[in-house]
Amino acid sequence: MSFSWHTKGTAQDPKSKVGLNKKNESARTRMEVCKALQHIVEGGRTIEWIRAEKAAWIATPLHRELIYGTTRHYLSLQQAVTELLKKPMRDKDRDLFQLLIVGAYQLKYTGIASYAIINESVNACVVLGKPWAKGLVNAVLRQLQRTAEAAQKDATQGEGVTTKQALAAATADHPPWLKDKLKMQYPAEWQALLIANSQRAPMTLRINTAKVEPGFYKAKLREDDIAFSESSMIETVILDTPQNAETLPSWSDGEVAVQDLSAQLAANTLMSMLPPHIAGPSILDACAAPGGKLFHLHERLNARFKTHQLFALDNKKKRLNETKIIGSRLGHSDDPRLTMLCADATNEDCCGDLLFDAILLDAPCSGSGTIRRNPDIRLLLRSDHLTAHQDLQLQLLHNLWRRLKEGGTLLYSTCSIFEEENDQVIDKFINAQAQSTAKAALVALNMQHGSATSLGWQLLPSAKNTDGFYYAGLTKVTQI
Ligand SMILES: C[S@@+](CC[C@H](N)C(=O)[O-])C[C@H]1O[C@@H](n2cnc3c(N)ncnc32)[C@H](O)[C@@H]1O
Structure with missing residues (x-):
């Protein structure tokens, strides 16, 4: 499946008089994320495909945060945005729909100031070649902002997010067939599985024992103030906070790799x-x-x-x-x-x-x-x-x-x-x-x-x- 994009007068057009400045650089990132989302949601492509074939669209930490965050919560965000639109977006304006999804994600799940999210989304309408949509994007996102702020207020005044609320949110982010299958095959664990699926994965490292003693590498992590916990395997550590792998000590010397704990059980077994x-x-x-x-x-x-x-x-x-x-x-x-x-x-x-x-x-x-x-x-x-x-x-x-x-x-x-x-x-x-x-x-x-x-x-x-x-x-x- 291919998509057509309005490039006239945008950052993609080398002859464009608009040109790129700092301000619309972030609008361009937003546009690239929208393209990636269209390929995933409408074209059936995977994030791995985007990485391999459209590397520029997932090049920066911001691209990745937006692509991973929106796909994680796409189904509930889609519902929220659709409910606020008076009529469905025309096929040729599906890019605007994705723009609203990205804005909705940021309003609900990131601590970024609402005015900045809304301004950047409105600017992105111009980069998408659709300045006529500025009012619509502004209105929908302002409405979502009010909902997000009300939910946040409730959570701060109450006891934070309850398990019931977390489960409802996680359920909304799964297609019904997937939820039903989890429930059928895991009658005791399905709720915990739904909630786990909506969280971020831990970052686990495998110390390359062919190059370095595990104890020696762990000392390097401590020296760099990288907090971690140990696991059942001497070469496996779980970071408290995920970070860019290339910033890990001796990454370029090959002393460490990123690999989930479950996957690390294969070699030992x-x-x-x-x-x-x-x-x-x-x-x-x-x-x-x-x-x-x-x-x-x-x-x-x-x-x-x-x-x-x-x-x-x-x-x-x-x-x-x-x-x-x-x-x-x-x-x-x-x-x-x-x-x-x-x-x-x-x-x-x-x-x-x-x-x-x-x-x-x-x-x-x-x-x-x-x-x-x-x-x-x-x-x-x-x-x-x-x-x-x-x-x-x-x-x-x-x-x-x-x-x-x-x-x-x-x-x-x-x-x-x-x-x-x-x-x-x-x-x-x-x-x-x-x-x-x-x-x-x-x-x-x-x-x-x-x-x-x-x-x-x-x-x-x-x-x-x-x-x-x-x-x-x-x-x-x-x-x-
Ligand atoms: C789950 S991934 C393997 C991950 C890998 N073992 C690791 O730990 O990094 C499955 C792999 O199987 C490969 N594959 C799929 N069909 C295959 C086939 N018929 N013959 C050989 N490899 C195949 C895919 O290209 C993919 O790389």
Whole structure:
């Protein structure tokens, strides 16, 4: 889908006499955020797509704050704005609708002075080539300002935001099908899940143990007055306040990476599934890009073996190239024990004739466990996507199973909290293998976070500091 934009007399037109000054620079940011929102909400694009294809629209912290904030609360903001419009916006004025959404978000969720938000939004009408809309934008935002101020007054006079209010607000920010599914699959936790999905995700770091002692790096954080809490893993710390990763100590030296705690359980779990006396194992990370689990695994392998071989597979060349860049910063990409391959893991010949002692299948999925981190998921995910993911996940499992040595182990993971992509996949796979000579037997998992499901292990975003994640362990048992 493509959108047309009014560029005559705007900052985008190099011949424009209007030109850009400081004042309309922020109006331009607003316009770019509106474009990004149109692509997400009307074009079905993800924030990741905006990052990859329209980097300028998400380039600054302000762009990111506005894009992430508005997508997180889009559904309730949409309702509030729609109620104030006398008639729906014409298709060609959908940019103005997004402009109102951005203003509404700032009025409700940021501490910025209302007059500044309203002024900038009104100025953005000119940048959008629609000066006639200034009055409309001004009127709608003033109305929203009154509502936001009244709500704020109630909260200050009362006991702050009650759980009931938080739940009502979070519910309004979920499509009904998603709320219903959470309620059905998590009868005890669905309310906490809705609230967690509407909050900001914590920033968790992985200290690169191939480069620095965790204790030494933690001392650097303290020296820089970066407050953090420790976790169950020595290399994992959770920052009290998220910050730009590049401002972390020794970031450019690759001493640290950003990676959620749930995701960091993959490497440790796979390591614990290797036989105790194995030497120089050959391991496949079958869906490896952008390499979060891959490099963690390499760091852990590095500490235990000298001669391991780690293969990283992904079917997206661009993502693999980005993985290499990340690996270079961390000091892994030139290591001869690490090989990156671009191939489709559902293809029989994806790995040539290689056989592996262990496989990590971090399967493509809905990302339903990471909605607070990727708020666009709530707008883009549909329930039928889950079954489509399941089909691919099963194809990947069946194909990769052939590449596992007898007695080898496979760790299956998703960042989903829905059974369609988790226990159901494992159940179908074990049943399908039951008649073959290479049966799949479950390996019991026991992690320090989350809880057991019928067949695997589930982490939820409603728990402190973990994204929603699923793991299941399998071992290949050959029939006698
Ligand atoms: C959940 S992401 C992997 C995240 C990665 N393991 C990490 O920790 O950073 C899933 C990956 O699977 C890749 N993928 C999807 N379909 C694939 C296929 N048929 N073969 C190989 N890779 C695939 C995607 O390109 C994507 O990079």
